[in-house]
Amino acid sequence: MNTIVISPEFYNYGSLVVAGILKNLKHKVNYFKGFKNKINADITFISLQSTIHLLKYQKNINSIDSFKVVGGPVTMDPSMVFKYLDVDAVMVGEAENKLENFMRKFEENKLDEIEGVILKDQKDEIPKMIHSNSLDRPLPYIPPDIKNENIRGANVYIETHRGCPGNCGFCQVPKFFGREVRSRKLNEIVNEVKEFVKMGARRIAISGGTGTLYGCKKFKEINEEAFIELLKNLSKITGKENLTIPDIRVDTVSPEIMEAISKYTNGWVFYGIESGSEKILKKMNKGIKIETVYEAVELAREHGVKVAGSFIVGYPGETEDDFEATLSLADDLMLDDYFVSIAEPIPGTPLAEEVKNLPLDKNPVFMEVNDTNVSTIAEFRALKLMLDSYVFRKIPMPMTEKLFNMILKEVKSQSKHIKTVTYMIKDMI
Structure with a gap:
């Protein structure tokens, strides 16, 4: 059967697997x-990664003359x-466990018998995660020009595991992957990385x-041996300078793990810190304490590992004191x-459910502020945190007009995107 797989913007890993x-x-294919x-x-x-894609690629997708299945x-x-796309089916959650059955049932015209696949005439059904x-x-499809891809500094993100025992209110992983x-x-x-x-x-x-x-079985009971063996084997293939571990929780590290990151990777960790307010961290259901953040950052520095941190602002309920x-x-x-x-x-996500029921004038993304550069509290x-971060980072950077304008553009782009997504969630578009 003649099939096409489309990823709108980059070679996202899930679509390569499909x-x-x-x-x-x-x-x-x-x-x-x-x-x-x-x-x-x-x-x-069609693999869609972001809610905004439903609008951004609406015309492109609706014009395709084919039986269309959306995943991602x-x-x-x-x-x-x-609501936004003229497609025939939505494959909810993980696709691998449905594909073979889906293709067989498609030929038999019995798609309504597949769990986890919602058809157009079933659009109001509650999806079942399987x-x-x-x-x-099998090995994913590897594009011939993969060397030219750039996703946050990497050619490709290799999936090593799925699921997260955490339950952060802004994160889709626990529900999507369990x-x-x-x-x-x-x-x-290892074989997959060799092929890439x-x-x-x-x-x-x-x-x-x-x-x-x-390799872990329970939350915060990390399997140091399995993780270190993973890094050791992959580093032999890529070279340490070309292997990176993008995202780590501050409560899932140890001296042994940090030593391995220093020895086998490019020497960076990316911590999800999110907020300096214990109240907001609790509301996010992040499950970490501020003291744990300090400990994790210090642990990285003791092993010569550089630290990047992510922060989230404009969370519902965030006050000036929280910020x-x-x-x-x-x-x-x-x-x-x-x-930032x-x-x-x-x-x-729980955040989406809260925003769905939150009046716009109570949402920092829409709450107005008197400022010459921006229009909302979020x-x-x-903007404030981004600007200040260039001053108080380990090696400060001078603030030029060009850099300021770049940061301001990024803030306004984020704000426009999130406002649009909020309107979509609240069924206002």
Whole structure:
């Protein structure tokens, strides 16, 4: 059967896995990045990563003359997908455990018999999340130009495990992949990385939500031996300078793990710190204490590992005192790099449910502020923290007009995106 897999903006890993499985099932598969190619297929699988994609690529997707299936994180709310897109089916959550059955039932015209697949005439049904017991699968499709891809500094993000026992209110992972950690076999990960490198990929990031959860069974009972063995084996293939561990919780590290990160990777960790306010951290259901943040940052420095931190501002209920606590913490830490985001309500998360029922005038993303550069409280706080972060990082950077304008543009872009997503969630578009 002639099939096409589309990823709108970059070679996202999930769509590469889907294309690889379809090829293994002996279907003719073409993979397109973007919508410039002419679509001529029996079935088109479209992987959408962001809620905004439902609007951004609406015309492109609706014009495709094919049986269309949407997958990816947007499937947490199938009714929203069907509202904006003229597609035939939504494959909710993980796709691997449904693909073979889906293709067989498609030929038999019995798609309504597949659990976890919502058809157009079933759009109001509540999706059922079905998580795979095994992550065994064939090699993903590897694009011939993978060496030219750049996703946050990497050619590709390799999935090592799925699930997170945490339950952060802004994060989609626990519901999409479940709270039980399921780790892939080491030899399969190694073989996959070898194939990506053979095809030209140099910079590899390993991912799964929280990198150090690889091999673990229970939350915060990290499997140091499994994680270190993973890094050791992959580093032999990529070289330490081309292997990175992008995301780690501050409460899932140890001296042994930090030593391994120093020895086998490019020597960076990216901590999800989010807020300096214990009240907001509790509301986020982050499950960490401020003292743990300090300990994790100090542990990295003791092993010569550089630290980047992510912070979220404009969370519902965040007061000026809460924001000042975040500023103070960010200043005190003097990290090597900072990433600041306005709180985004991703469908399927507790944050999205709260925002859905929150009046706009109670949401910092819409609450007005008297400022010459920005118009809302969330924008003001994002701009303030971004600007200050260049001063109080470990190696300060001078604030030029060019840098200021770049930061201001980023803040306004984030704000516009999140306002649009909020309108979509509240069914105002």
